[in-house]
Amino acid sequence: MFPIDVRDVRPIYEQIIDQIKEQVIKGILKPGDQLPSVRQLAGNLTVNANTVTKAxxxxxxxxxxxxxxxxxxxxxxxxxxxxxxxxLEEIRKALKGNCIELHYMGFYKEQILEEVSKICEELIKED
Amino acid sequence: MFPIDVRDVRPIYEQIIDQIKEQVIKGILKPGDQLPSVRQLAGNLTVNANTVTKAxxxxxxxxxxxxxxxxxxxxxxxxxxxxxxxxLEEIRKALKGNCIELHYMGFYKEQILEEVSKICEELIKED
Amino acid sequence: MFPIDVRDVRPIYEQIIDQIKEQVIKGILKPGDQLPSVRQLAGNLTVNANTVTKAxxxxxxxxxxxxxxxxxxxxxxxxxxxxxxxxLEEIRKALKGNCIELHYMGFYKEQILEEVSKICEELIKED
Amino acid sequence: MFPIDVRDVRPIYEQIIDQIKEQVIKGILKPGDQLPSVRQLAGNLTVNANTVTKAxxxxxxxxxxxxxxxxxxxxxxxxxxxxxxxxLEEIRKALKGNCIELHYMGFYKEQILEEVSKICEELIKED
DNA sequence: GTGGTCTAGACCACG
DNA sequence: GTGGTCTAGACCACG
Known part of the structure; x- marks a missing residue:
């Protein structure tokens, strides 16, 4: 159901949170839709039930x-x-960190905006 | 020297790394400039010397x-x-996570790009 | 009949109990009045019959x-x-907990008593 | 340090939360005061470290x-x-429940307010 | 069958 | 030494 990556630096429960929020934003999950039970999802992802509970x-x-x-x-x-x-300040700090990393890889403003633009395009349906 | 925030969720060593990288990108620190010694910087920031060493x-x-x-x-x-x-893939994931959070706060593509644009402006001098 | 809220943190059977007790105190339900059957009430509230039974x-x-x-x-x-x-001790503990929460919201003794006074007013007919 | 009661209906982590909030309100714990470490407190209360972590x-x-x-x-x-x-609505509901119980024990408005008044007295220092 | 609480214990990141 | 994450598994309340 969700692509969980145990090698990812982010904790598993955070990956689950992000996956669900993403699907909600994209409209794949809609208000009223039932989520799998804690145990079911834990089984599917082969993670512990407590981890799903935390998410x-x-x-x-x-x-x-x-x-x-x-x-x-x-x-x-x-x-x-x-x-x-x-x-909002926290997110700005995080974005700044990302921009710094991208710049060290050779990206300039135009290319960075292009990256973000593509991400938004894929994510957000304008009303 | 650096604004270190012990209450910040990000580890201190990471804050130090980011501060130095930012100053390099902005041209405040230039190739050949000497950095304070580990003990000096640790003293200034009143953090553990091991933390500076790690950075x-x-x-x-x-x-x-x-x-x-x-x-x-x-x-x-x-x-x-x-x-x-x-x-690059890691950074894209992080950017996506940030875009999701911003969207949950009511931001749409235009405003998100505006945020990133301001950050780049402040950070990167186009050659 | 009763405003049951499945989203409420309190269990449904407890909500039913409280509703009936409240109506008795207010004199809406009087000694000898017949209550709906378990199945009837369960149907009306669209809850499980076991839940009504427990209440x-x-x-x-x-x-x-x-x-x-x-x-x-x-x-x-x-x-x-x-x-x-x-x-009585249990209720005092609960009241204390509620007073703490109200104080964290900025309420002082006067306002807390005012809240409780309004609740009693609405609830209890002095003999 | 805290009187934890394993027989209490309230979960242990909630009791810990309430105890600390109470001590803060009473001024026993002041801003900047260090709390015992998770493991220390867990040891003192002979509860699991995870329980303290949750609190x-x-x-x-x-x-x-x-x-x-x-x-x-x-x-x-x-x-x-x-x-x-x-x-606030949740707290009002809880208070109403408590008033109903007290009334079933024979308390009327005056006595209920008296109870709450005593609790506030002991708890809140008016500025 | 559903989630909530708690335990015992491992391992990790950070300082 | 500090808290954070995760596991495996028990037991409970609720429906």
Missing amino acids: YQELERQRIIETIRGRGTFIAVLPEKEVNKTK | YQELERQRIIETIRGRGTFIAVLPEKEVNKTK | YQELERQRIIETIRGRGTFIAVLPEKEVNKTK | YQELERQRIIETIRGRGTFIAVLPEKEVNKTK
């Missing part, structure tokens, strides 16, 4: 998904978009 | 700085720009 | 309702008011 | 404490007091 809990905290007692876990209606200043 | 070692591995026995540590001539495919 | 059993244990074989379930005469010391 | 992570998420890499965990400066409407 689901974080997604619930972010109001991306919601758990209904005894029924399972579902995609929530899209949460209010709100700008968290602290988080 | 310097990583920078040396990336050929950003070089150590001359008995003399000290210096900014190296800019390394050959070369595209490491694995690393 | 009714707990209410019966607390002598709030009583089941008469072959006839159905009825509101009992108000049980003797008795102070269970253990339970 | 600390939740407290960090609420910005009550902060972790500094390799140094330990500290009480943060008091977070901005902000009213979360959803959470």
Whole structure:
């Protein structure tokens, strides 16, 4: 279901979170869609159930998904978009780090914007 | 010297690496410039000397700085720009993650590119 | 009949119990009034019949309702008011926890009492 | 250090969270104070380190404490007091439940307010 | 069958 | 020595 890479530097639970958020943004997962149960997904990905639990809990905290007692876990209606200043600064720092790395590989502004543009294109459907 | 933030989620050694790379890219630090000794910098930043050592070692591995026995540590001539495919993929993943987070805050392609554009502007001097 | 919220953190059976107790206190349900059958209520609320059963059993244990074989379930005469010391301590702990949370939101004693006062007002008819 | 009660219905990690928040509100723990390490506290309370970790992570998420890499965990400066409407509603529901229980024990408005008043008195220092 | 809590214990990154 | 991640597995509440 999700391409999990145990060799990835990012922890597994974070990869799961990102995969689900990406599918929500792309519209592959829609509000009300049921997610596989913790144990099911853990089985599919051959990771521990606790790892999936951690991912689901974080997604619930972010109001991306919601758990209904005894029924399972579902995609929530899209949460209010709100700008968290602290988080925005964190993302800017991360982006800056990425730009520095790309520049060390020989990329200039034009090419960097081109990369980001391609990523957005693939990801975001403009309304 | 560097604005190090012990509360930052990023490890301190990584912050040091990024600060130095940024200053090199901006031309504030030039090839041949001497860096403070490990102990000096550790004292200035009030961090553990091992932390600075780790940062310097990583920078040396990336050929950003070089150590001359008995003399000290210096900014190296800019390394050959070369595209490491694995690393490029990693950066793309990171950029994608950041774009997803920005989109969840309400940003669309235009605004995301605007953010990245501002970062590049501040960072990279076009030759 | 009752506003049940499957998304609520509280278990459904607890919500049912609370709703019935609230209606009894408010005098909406009076001793002798018949309650819907387990299946009926389960159907109305679109919840599992076991869930309603559990709520009714707990209410019966607390002598709030009583089941008469072959006839159905009825509101009992108000049980003797008795102070269970253990339970009182539990409620105090819960109240303390709520006061802490309210204080973290900026509420002081006056405002907290105001909140509780409004709740009592709406709930309890002084004899 | 903290009175943890394994028989308590509330999960252990929640009891730890509440204890720390209470001590912060009472001024027993002040900004900058170091908390015992995860392992230390786990040892003292004879609970598992993971349980303490969970409590600390939740407290960090609420910005009550902060972790500094390799140094330990500290009480943060008091977070901005902000009213979360959803959470306020949850607390009101909980308070209502408590009032109902108290009323079933024979308490009327005056006595309930008296209880809450005593709790606030012990807890909150008016500025 | 669903998720939630907790344990015991391993291994890792960071300082 | 500090916290972070993950596993394997137990037991529980809820439906």
